[in-house]
Amino acid sequence: MPPLVSAPALTARQEARRRRILQATTRLASRGGFDAVQMREVAESSGVALGTLYRYFPSKVHLLVAVMRDQLEQLHAALRERPPTEDDPAARVAQTLMRAFRAMQREPHLADAMVRALTFADRSVSAEVDTVSRLTTTIILDAMGPAGPPTPAQLSAVRVIEHTWHSALITWLSGRASIAQVRIDIETVCRLIGPEPSRQAYSARS
């Protein structure tokens, strides 16, 4: 069976190497954040030569973005198990993001490493960052509810929610905003989704 995406069909050994690398990275990041992920140490810790590490992940940022993708996929799976419970779409999204935020609070160093890598990434990582971004969009859309294809207005709202989510995380990680502050920001931006669709829509201006 050919791979689903454009992965060039890794052998079992290679798959195992890749996984060891990601695990070692996650462990180091959980200890001390972005700075604690040192390429030599990742290589040694995952039993791989430095050159091989760079063959699998062409930079530290690529590596950490891959870790973020991993974590997001886990979150997505967990959310499928226990979807948000609120009625209002906006509240469901806020609940979902707060759940993700609590996960980050449990591993603040890991969050630091992932989020700093994500926002520091330059154009050479844009494909990988885009994958992470699409995953995030999917998670938010899933949280919004069972609706069919989202409207352009909804997509704009989701984009802005994502912006706020990333930037609020950064201010929290750098100690410039409290946990309460992040909650408020999330709840504030989720108002853009508007109350549940059954209510009377107030006319969009222009």
Next chain:
Amino acid sequence: MPPLVSAPALTARQEARRRRILQATTRLASRGGFDAVQMREVAESSGVALGTLYRYFPSKVHLLVAVMRDQLEQLHAALRERPPTEDDPAARVAQTLMRAFRAMQREPHLADAMVRALTFADRSVSAEVDTVSRLTTTIILDAMGPAGPPTPAQLSAVRVIEHTWHSALITWLSGRASIAQVRIDIETVCRLIGPEPSRQAYSARS
């Protein structure tokens, strides 16, 4: 006259050094963005020893955040000259941010250097980043209009607008969003401000 803030009263020569450093940094950043700002080159280009550069700005990120502060102060002054022309507060804020965005489009490399530094900054730079953040808040509040002390709801909206502003810039700089996309995001988030205050306020839920 003692300095207004906690600046330890630099001599004229020191003030000149500081300014040369910032100018050299701005010039290098305009050429090639974050990566083109190399500390050795900044030092040489501003006629200062490397150690001195580090005495003035304890890291590359500190340096670039100081440049961003400089640029924001210039923008603030320019906005005082020609304030936004729209009637609606939300439109005024959007207009102001789009004006800033056009300035960034004129110097995309400089924008890259400043914004990447700002979002990559860790706790050791939080004081300086906070200054920049407060300046940004001031600019947005100024754009909103001549109103007195802003309400907590307005402050939340402004925070979210700032988040969106920074994050949208990043997606643009890393080539994952178009200029049009950024405009849409800015206009979308500015709706959080709501229509001008003269209209009937719809009751805040909870």
Next chain:
DNA sequence: CGCTAATCTAGAACAAGTTTCAGACTGGGT
């Protein structure tokens, strides 16, 4: 099995941010 191309390893080398240090210089107080 034996061949070939691709992959992996160990280690050196390079690049740029940061630190350190000895000595020269400056500015303010006497």
Next chain:
DNA sequence: ACCCAGTCTGAAACTTGTTCTAGATTAGCG
């Protein structure tokens, strides 16, 4: 004018991300 403390310089050293190279290993294939 002189002296002290703080500042600046030039240069080397250190750190960590990244690249390179020569040789060993592995995978796929006839």
